[in-house]
Amino acid sequence: xxxxxxxxxxxxxxxxxxxxxxxxxxxxxxxxxxxxxxxxxxxxxxxxxxxxxxxxxxxxxxxxxxxxxxxxxxxxxxxxxxxxxxxxxxxxxxxxxxxxxxxxxxxxxxxxxxxxxxxxxxxxxxxxxxxxxxxxxxxxxxxxxxxxxxxxxxxxxxxxxxxxxxxxxxxxxxxxxxxxxxxxxxxxxxxxxxxxxxxxxxxxxxxxxxxxxxxxxxxxxxxxxxxxxxxxxxxxxxxxxxxxxxxxxxxxxxxxxxxxxxxxxxxxxxxxxxxxx
Amino acid sequence: xxxxxxxxxxxxxxxxxxxxxxxxxxxxxxxxxxxxxxxxxxxxxxxxxxxxxxxxxxxxxxxxxxxxxxxxxxxxxxxxxxxxxxxxxxxxxxxxxxxxxxxxxxxxxxxxxxxxxxxxxxxxxxxxxxxxxxxxxxxxxxxxxxxxxxxxxxxxxxxxxxxxxxxxxxxxxxxxxxxxxxxxxxxxxxxxxxxxxxxxxxxxxxxxxxxxxxxxxxxxxxxxxxxxxxxxxxxxxxxxxxxxxxxxxxxxxxxxxxxxxxxxxxxxxxxxxxxxxxxxxxxxxxxxxxxxxxxxxxxxxxxxxxxxx
Numbered sequence: 354x355x356x357x358x359x360x361x362x363x364x365x366x367x368x369x370x371x372x373x374x375x376x377x378x379x380x381x382x383x384x385x386x387x388x389x390x391x392x393x394x395x396x397x398x399x400x401x402x403x404x405x406x407x408x409x410x411x412x413x414x415x416x417x418x419x420x421x422x423x424x425x426x427x428x429x430x431x432x433x434x435x436x437x438x439x440x441x442x443x444x445x446x447x448x449x450x451x452x453x454x455x456x457x458x459x460x461x462x463x464x465x466x467x468x469x470x471x472x473x474x475x476x477x478x479x480x481x482x483x484x485x486x487x488x489x490x491x492x493x494x495x496x497x498x499x500x501x502x503x504x505x506x507x508x509x510x511x512x513x514x515x516x517x518x519x520x521x522x523x524x525x526x527x528x529x530x531x532x533x534x535x536x537x538x539x540x541x542x543x544x545x546x547x548x549x550x551x552x553x554x555x556x557x558x559x560x561x562x563x564x565x566x567x568x569x570x571x572x573x574x575x576x577x578x579x580x581x582x583x584x585x586x587x588x589x590x591x592x593x594x595x596x597x598x599x600x601x602x603x604x605x606x607x608x609x610x611x612x613x614x615x616x617x618x619x620x621x622x623x624x625x626x627x628x629x630x
Numbered sequence: 631x632x633x634x635x636x637x638x639x640x641x642x643x644x645x646x647x648x649x650x651x652x653x654x655x656x657x658x659x660x661x662x663x664x665x666x667x668x669x670x671x672x673x674x675x676x677x678x679x680x681x682x683x684x685x686x687x688x689x690x691x692x693x694x695x696x697x698x699x700x701x702x703x704x705x706x707x708x709x710x711x712x713x714x715x716x717x718x719x720x721x722x723x724x725x726x727x728x729x730x731x732x733x734x735x736x737x738x739x740x741x742x743x744x745x746x747x748x749x750x751x752x753x754x755x756x757x758x759x760x761x762x763x764x765x766x767x768x769x770x771x772x773x774x775x776x777x778x779x780x781x782x783x784x785x786x787x788x789x790x791x792x793x794x795x796x797x798x799x800x801x802x803x804x805x806x807x808x809x810x811x812x813x814x815x816x817x818x819x820x821x822x823x824x825x826x827x828x829x830x831x832x833x834x835x836x837x838x839x840x841x842x843x844x845x846x847x848x849x850x851x852x853x854x855x856x857x858x859x860x861x862x863x864x865x866x867x868x869x870x871x872x873x874x875x876x877x878x879x880x881x882x883x884x885x886x887x888x889x890x891x892x893x894x895x896x897x898x899x900x901x902x903x904x905x906x907x908x909x910x911x912x913x914x915x916x917x918x919x920x921x922x923x924x925x926x927x928x929x930x931x932x933x934x935x936x937x938x939x
Binding site for chain 2: 471472478
């Protein structure tokens with residue numbers, strides 16, 4: 354009886370930690386491989402703890418590839434997409450939520466239909482559109498298609514609609530223009546939803562692969578996800594180098610996640626479930 | 631013309647002008663978004679349909695061919711192979727993603743309240759979602775390496791008859807589907823967890839007083855109330871499964887043979903490796919229509935229309 358009691362108390366912990374351990378193995382193994390010398394990477398059976406800890410893979414990565422440049426490219430693209438998207442989506446969502454004009458609901462309905470269509474499927478026409486603009490191999494070329502995401506307008510509009518009308522009416526009576534209503538009333542109380550949407554957009558742009566790979570073809574211009582593909586392109590698969598690249602590329606996400614775990618998870622929860630209402 | 635007009639007015643005047651022309655004001659706010667959206671998201675859809683009607687050649691001139699690209703597509707076994715692989719992949723990865731996501735959500739939600747370390751468990755299960763597809767593909771390709779891969783080696787030593795996943799025509803696609811689930815399940819977990827937390831606690835209390843077993847609570851309380859969140863997660867997962875590209879390109883490059891070539895990869899090969907742009911655009915239109923159909927089905931299922939009110 355007593356034994357059963359203990360088992361019943363401990364079992365959930367064992368299952369939970371067990372699953373979490375299994376789930377994190379790929380990450381641990383990636384970090385492990387990045388610091389192992391070549392003979393140890395290619396050993397059978399695979400060895401867990403590196404007997405000769407080495408930075409050689411990472412040194413080779415920095416010596417042979419413009420890794421920091423890729424990191425910088427990714428930052429530039431992700432930051433422009435995030436801020437660009439926050440600005441244009443906020444303006445549009447404000448209009449859809451708070452202003453009244455003919456055709457508003459029709460336009461919103463059209464955006465809604467497009468909301469869930471994956472734009473990446475359009476890489477062929479997008480490629481030729483960008484060729485015409487001369488935007489291939491540029492930051493604006495890779496960033497511009499990611500800025501106007503209908504899901505952002507939808508998310509922000511949902512939030513703006515629920516802000517009490519009384520505040521706005523009072524401000525209007527005091528002579529506030531609608532831009533004043535936006536900057537003085539709507540924006541200050543919407544910080545949580547901006548944070549959530551910002552996190553969502555940054556992650557989206559930081560990790561985008563399909564379009565980035567097609568738009569960016571010069572090694573010096575590519576973002577991190579595409580750069581990692583270049584590492585794989587060598588004739589002989591150099592797992593030490595590739596895994597060092599993957600590990601270094603995941604470090605920024607890991608550090609930010611460790612610092613802001615709660616905010617990030619809350620952001621994704623809001624972005625993921627908020628859009629269903 | 632309107633902006634030039636504004637330059638001649640004072641701030642107060644602009645305010646009054648906009649107040650009298652409210653239609654214009656409403657439209658002004660949506661212009662930045664809508665113009666970007668129209669040029670880079672909506673226009674390519676139409677342009678793609680246009681290209682798909684041509685034997686496209688930007689250098690030597692394009693020739694209108696009507697529906698010939700579609701006819702060629704539908705007569706090509708390679709297209710149907712990619713079509714079938716896309717559905718096979720979706721049929722494998724969607725239940726894995728939703729299944730893992732839902733089980734994890736139930737675990738973290740149900741066992742979380744009274745136990746230590748749940749936030750750490752949640753963080754570990756969520757983290758892979760923050761990684762880019764290249765990292766996911768590199769790591770899993772390495773884990774499944776036929777000679778030195780940790781997972782491959784471990785499985786092969788437990789089950790001697792285990793296949794070499796990434797070089798097997800039957801097992802490469804399931805392996806990619808599993809890697810995809812490892813990547814995405816954490817996001818579904820947090821969304822579903824939020825859905826579970828919205829269920830009023832009193833329901834469980836009164837059910838417990840009435841003597842309902844956990845099994846009954848699951849069927850009669852949790853399932854009906856989580857259904858909207860579950861359906862929403864399902865729609866998102868269907869869409870991401872059908873546009874899968876990076877994992878396949880980087881893990882198997884469509885191989886062995888063409889056993890993992892999905893539609894997005896086929897489209898890429900035809901368009902950017904063989905330069906049959908018209909045909910690739912046609913494949914894109916087909917893929918888009920498939921996704922549109924599934925999305926509308928999902929919207930119907932979810933009743934998203936009610937959101938408009």
